Each structure stands twice: as structure tokens, then as C-alpha cells.
Amino acid sequence: MTSTLLPEQPAHDLTPPSNPATAPTVSTAQPWAARTWLLLVVLCGALFLDGLDISMVGVALPSIGSDLAMSPAALQWIVSGYVLGYGGLLLLGGRSADLLGRRQVFLTAVAVFGLASVVSATLSSPEAIIALRFVKGVAAAFTVPAGLSIITTTFAEGPARNKALSIYTVVGASGFSLGLVFGGLLTEIGWRATFLLPGPVALLLVVTGLRVVPRSVRSVTRLADFDLAGALTSTAALLLLVVAVVEAPTQGWASAVVLGLLAAAVVLGATFVVTELRHPSPLVRLGILRSWHLVHANVSGAVMAGGYFAFQFLVTLYLQDSLGWSPLSMALGFLPAGLLVIASSTRMDRVLARVSTQALIATGMLAFLAAYTLFLRVDPGLGYVALLLPTMLLLGVGFATAFPSINAQATAGVADHEQGLASGLVNTSVQLGGAVVLAVISAILAGAAATQGPARPDHLIPGMLSGLQVVVGITAVGVVASLVTLVVARRAAARA
Numbered sequence: 001m002t003s004t005l006l007p008e009q010p011a012h013d014l015t016p017p018s019n020p021a022t023a024p025t026v027s028t029a030q031p032w033a034a035r036t037w038l039l040l041v042v043l044c045g046a047l048f049l050d051g052l053d054i055s056m057v058g059v060a061l062p063s064i065g066s067d068l069a070m071s072p073a074a075l076q077w078i079v080s081g082y083v084l085g086y087g088g089l090l091l092l093g094g095r096s097a098d099l100l101g102r103r104q105v106f107l108t109a110v111a112v113f114g115l116a117s118v119v120s121a122t123l124s125s126p127e128a129i130i131a132l133r134f135v136k137g138v139a140a141a142f143t144v145p146a147g148l149s150i151i152t153t154t155f156a157e158g159p160a161r162n163k164a165l166s167i168y169t170v171v172g173a174s175g176f177s178l179g180l181v182f183g184g185l186l187t188e189i190g191w192r193a194t195f196l197l198p199g200p201v202a203l204l205l206v207v208t209g210l211r212v213v214p215r216s217v218r219s220v221t222r223l224a225d226f227d228l229a230g231a232l233t234s235t236a237a238l239l240l241l242v243v244a245v246v247e248a249p250t251q252g253w254a255s256a257v258v259l260g261l262l263a264a265a266v267v268l269g270a271t272f273v274v275t276e277l278r279h280p281s282p283l284v285r286l287g288i289l290r291s292w293h294l295v296h297a298n299v300s301g302a303v304m305a306g307g308y309f310a311f312q313f314l315v316t317l318y319l320q321d322s323l324g325w326s327p328l329s330m331a332l333g334f335l336p337a338g339l340l341v342i343a344s345s346t347r348m349d350r351v352l353a354r355v356s357t358q359a360l361i362a363t364g365m366l367a368f369l370a371a372y373t374l375f376l377r378v379d380p381g382l383g384y385v386a387l388l389l390p391t392m393l394l395l396g397v398g399f400a401t402a403f404p405s406i407n408a409q410a411t412a413g414v415a416d417h418e419q420g421l422a423s424g425l426v427n428t429s430v431q432l433g434g435a436v437v438l439a440v441i442s443a444i445l446a447g448a449a450a451t452q453g454p455a456r457p458d459h460l461i462p463g464m465l466s467g468l469q470v471v472v473g474i475t476a477v478g479v480v481a482s483l484v485t486l487v488v489a490r491r492a493a494a495r496a
Helices: 034-066 074-098 104-121 125-154 159-189 192-194 200-213 228-251 256-278 286-291 292-322 327-344 348-354 357-375 388-411 416-452 464-495
Strands: none
Touching: 034 074, 034 125, 034 159, 034 192, 034 200, 034 327, 034 416, 074 104, 074 125, 074 286, 074 292, 074 357, 074 388, 104 125, 104 192, 104 200, 125 159, 125 388, 125 416, 159 327, 159 348, 192 200, 200 292, 228 256, 228 416, 256 286, 286 292, 286 416, 292 327, 292 357, 292 416, 292 464, 327 388, 327 416, 348 357, 348 388, 357 388, 357 464, 388 416
16 A cells, blocks of 8 residues: 555655655655745646647647648548547556656656657657657656656645645646647747757756656566556557547447447457456556546536537637637636636645545536536627636536546545556547547537538537537536535545
8 A cells, every 4th residue: 555654754755765765755844845846847847748738739720721621531640640649548657657667657657748849840740749749648558657756755644645646636637738738829939839848848858857757666677567458458458548538529429440449449348358358467457447436527528528628629619710819818717717727736735635535526527517518609799708717617617526536536545556547547538538528529510510500600510519518528427426426425524
């Protein structure tokens, strides 16, 4: 189990100990040392870049398509390529951090992310750009779970870990929100600037990380000890699932291509389960899924990401294509949610220490549901203050309460050697949840456009209300699941 320090014990600096394979544990008995804060800066910086990169490129897509003469179908692969690498390899990335060493995996992945950013900014070939977007997604798939597991194995479970996790997750959410603003500003300079910006920052994080990221144990020294079959089948299954989801809006959910991809993903998934049950050192110990805390966190993460990604997609198209907003104006319209999340970062550790994660997740889900339901009033005649601002504020409350709570609950009580697995699972749920719901919404919009025509100025986008209703429905399912979990948890606590 995760080790903790008694309250009267002093907090440790992160200077490598006499046994360099053992990571020190940080408590809140005393103020954290400067080296501790610098470690958090490195870990949070990597997550910030991930969110920043996704949202910046989304804002720049129209400029990229115009400059490189890419059709909308080809342009989507700049986003989908990243999703394929990220969503498909998160489980492998999380387990690799546990088995190959968190420090090694984290620093290597951040370096690859940075180099790919710099190179992609110089390219003019759409195929090469998409390929490097895939590489960056793969790098993020190793960076995110490794960084989260470094936090959960470095900071003692309880107030110290809650504080670190709240800062970490808030910075991640802030990166996505502020990326919209940076994307709008940098696109005015040129879309290549949005590709380039993460590169030098990532390389600076690597240089700093070499000094402050704790050393960790390699559990695997031979390739034969690694669950290669499990890694290949799980990765292939997730990749095919994501490809099917991405292709469904254009090919059709009932098409032979999509059904074939889904069938292949199911077969590979079943093969993966059989492999994990038989392997002496499985990539994913399936028994970890017996934890209802972990399952609830994963379901909540999938619902949260799926609802928000789809909502942002709908509103972005509406504001730019129907109302004629510029990318920067749209980004500033979303900014209040990010600012609210940032403002909460200094207090969420105290909230997590006093309120159960189940209650906080339920609160966040209710805020998301209220935000989306409120936006169903959408009408071109409604101004920003009357329509979008209240929704943005509620979304800020949702992210501030649910996001750090989901990560804290997913990793609480998990042994050190499985922290990467637990964080990989929850991040996989977030990424795949976002991809699946976004694909469903894209299919709805495509069908509506085929029958009603393209979007018209000062009108709702065809299929927009139907898409919003799906988002509300999916979020409502998450609310019900969270409330049921909260009731069960309180009854169990009362019996104890």
C-alpha cells in the first residue's frame, strides 16, 4: 500500500535519497521545500502542454485547411491522429511507467512530445503533420499516467496528495481553457506558431525534470518479463475502437468498415482478457476493477469528457459559423470557466480533505447537467451574458469539483506498483469517452446537414438541438450513477 508519514514527522525534500531507487514521500507536516514545488511545476507543466496543444490546434484548424488545401475529411485527422495515439496507448503508457520506471518513461515521453512539436511546425505535408500528431498523442499517452503516478507515489495519501492532485488537475483543465485563448492569438501570427509553442517549453521541462524527478524502480529487466501479448492486444483493440468511432460519422455506424473494426476490437479485447488472466505479470491486473471507487471514477471521467468535448464542438461551430465570431472572441467567451477553475486551485486540497470524493463528483456532475440544460435555451437573439456566461460559470464549477476528485478517487488506496495502471485507466476513460460522444454528435450534425443543408448566418446549426439533448442525456446518466454511488458510500460508512 502507499506509505504515509505520521503528522509529527517532518516533510522531506526531494533530494535523491541514499537508495536512489526509492522515491521519497512528501507530507504536509511542514511547508514543502522549493524542490518539491519545482517537481510539481514540471509535472503540471507537462499536463498543461497536453491540454494547451489540443485546444490550440482546434482553433487553428480552419487556417491549416486553407493554407494546405486540406478537405474537412482530411483536416479532422489532425485531431483524430492525436486521439488515436493518445486513447489507444494510455493503458500501455500507464503500465510501462510502473514496470520500466516512472522517471525514465515520463522524461522520455516529454522529450518526444517537444521534438515532435518543433518538427511539425516546419512541415507542409498533410500526411507528415498527421503522422507527427499521432506521435505526439503516443507521447502524451505515456506522459500523463507517468506524471500522475509520480505524484501519487511521491506525496503521502491524504492532505499532501490531495493538495498535489488538486493543483495538478486544475492546471490540466486550465491548459485546455487557456489553449483556446493562446490558439486565437497565435493563429493571428500563423498556424505554425500553435504547433511550435509546446516544443521549447517541453524541452525546458525535461532539462528541469532531470534534476527534480525522483528516481524509481524498474520492475522489468528482460523483455520476456513484460506482458508483450497483453500490450499488443490491448493497444490494438483500443486503436481499432477509436478508428471505428472516428470513421463512423463519414462511413456510417452500420457500414461494413465500422462494423468490421468494432468486431475486430471486440475479438482483440477478449483475447486481451484471456491473456491477462493467464500471464504471471499481466499488463492490467483485472482484479483492480473490483474496486467500485475506481470504476465510478472511470465512468464519471468518461461522462465528463464526453459531454464537454461534444458541447464545445457544437458551440464552437455555432459561434463561428452561425454568429460570425472570430476564433479569439470565441476563446474569450469560454475563458470564465477556465478562470474559475484556476481560482479554485488553492482551495481544492482543503475541500478534498473535508468532503468525500463521491460527494464532490456528484456536485460536479450536477453542475455540468445544469450548464448544458441551461444552454438548451439557445437562440441567436440571446446575448452572451444571458446565454453563454451562466453556462461557462457552471462548467467552471463542474470542472473545479469533479476533475480533481475523479483523479483522487481513481488512485486512492491503490498500491504504489499499480499507480500508473490506475491513472492510465482513468485517463483512457476520459479520452475514449470524449472520442465516442464527439463521434455521435458529429454523426447527428452530418445527418442533419444532409437533409437541411449547411449552417446559415444567425440560425442554429442543423442538428444542434438534437446534439445538445444527447449531451444532456449522457450527463444525466453520469449524475444518476454519481448519486447512487454517493448513497451507497454513505450507507457503508454508517454501517461501519
